Amino acid sequence: MKPFTYSRANEERAAVKEIAASKGAKFIAGGTNLLDLMKMNVMQPAHLVDITHLGMKAIEENQAGGLRLGALVTNADTAYHPLVEQRYPLLSHAILAGASAQLRNKATDGGNLLQRTRCDYFYDTQTACNKREPGTGCSAIKGYNRNLAILGTSEYCIATYPSDMAVALAALEAKVNVTGPDGDRVIPMGDFHRLPGDTPHIDTNLQENELITSIDLPAKGFADHYAYVKVRDRASYAFALVSVAAGLELDGDTIKEARVALGGVAQKPWRLPEAEAMLQGQQASKENFGKVAAAYLQGAKGYGDNDFKIELAKRAIVRALLLATEMEGKS
Known part of the structure; x- marks a missing residue:
């Protein structure tokens, strides 16, 4: 160091x-x-x-009828907060699927959004990595890439973003409040993280001198029909090969609204609102969920070791949506 x-x-x-x-x-x-x-x-x-003495440690109602999570609230305190458990169980489940109890007790909500990739080559300073050192190349493309991205990649980087919490926040359409030298601004969760393009070293649209102050959850939390599915190599303390945050609003077995976000497949939580819209007004069925899963993975590209993640992601989406409708095991 x-x-x-x-x-x-x-x-x-x-x-x-x-x-x-x-x-x-x-x-x-x-x-x-x-x-x-x-x-x-x-x-x-x-x-x-x-910044641990700045406050920003409260969870309270916001003006939109949702909740505001202070940036310095720990992941554990967020996951176990009564209002989060009651109104946003998708977020609670996603947080508890990540890391370990010890890390969740220390890690903050703001910091969670700023995690760097867990790509092995990013951590190995003896190898080429455009994210760590722009212009040196990407060792992962032709190297060991089992855990890496299949969507939104570029010739410069195929890293994945590791957060479970952020996947749920993307599905919930949360907003990130920040402050900086030019004042305060709000970044929608879908715009907070960046795909690699030709600047893979820039992970987010947060400016270098800006500070995350809080995260706003909307009033709608999909508390009745939700699921967080995380597929990983072992049951605990492992990053996702594929994860899916799903939220549904149902009228009987008809879908009024659907939200789906994927983790472990790209350098940001992956959402396709146009694919979600395919479910609006449709019956909650395995067949319809399969169509949406195919749309989400259209254009996906494997790099050898991670080819299996394309089919895995499709199956995980269907499973999450079935769980969200409490239809697991039914056709």
Whole structure:
């Protein structure tokens, strides 16, 4: 780990000002990802600004009739909060499917959104990686890529984004509130993360000097019909090969609205509103769910070791939608 300086901020404006004035500085809260990256010399910030004393630790009603999650609320406190469990069980289940109890007790909601990829080549500083060092190449494309992306890839990067929480937030159409030198702004969850394109080192549309302050959940939480399916190599503490967050609004067995977001398949949570719209007014059936699954994976590309994820993702979508309708095992 390279030497770095450290300071503690006690006010949002001061934290933003300090980051803007310190080249190569980073905010730190739970540090569950950043510290690992620093120890392995993948990231080498010259200065850390501790934001754990800024407040931002409340979960409360927002003006839209939903909930506002403070950026410094821990993943554990979010998952087990009575209002989250009651109104947004999809989010609660997704969080509890991720990491370990110890990490969930430390990791923050804002930090969760800023996780870097878990691609092996990104962590190995002896290999070429455009995400870690732009212009060096992507070792994963012709290397070991079993866990990597099949959607939204480019010739520069096939990394995946690891968060479970963000997949549920994408399905719920949450909004991320941020502040920076130019003031406050709101980023829809679908626009927060970026696909690699020719700039794979830029993971999000958050500006370098901006700070996440909170996450807004909408009033609709799909509390009656939802499912989070995570397919992984082992039952705990493993990142998703494929994950699916599904929410349905039903009138009998007719679908009024559907939301589906995928994890483990791209560099951002993957949603296709046009495919979701295929289900509107349709019967909740395995056949119709299969059509939507095929639409979601249209254009998917495997790179050898991860070819199997295309079919796996289709099956996971169908399973999640069946679970959301409580129709598992029925035709």
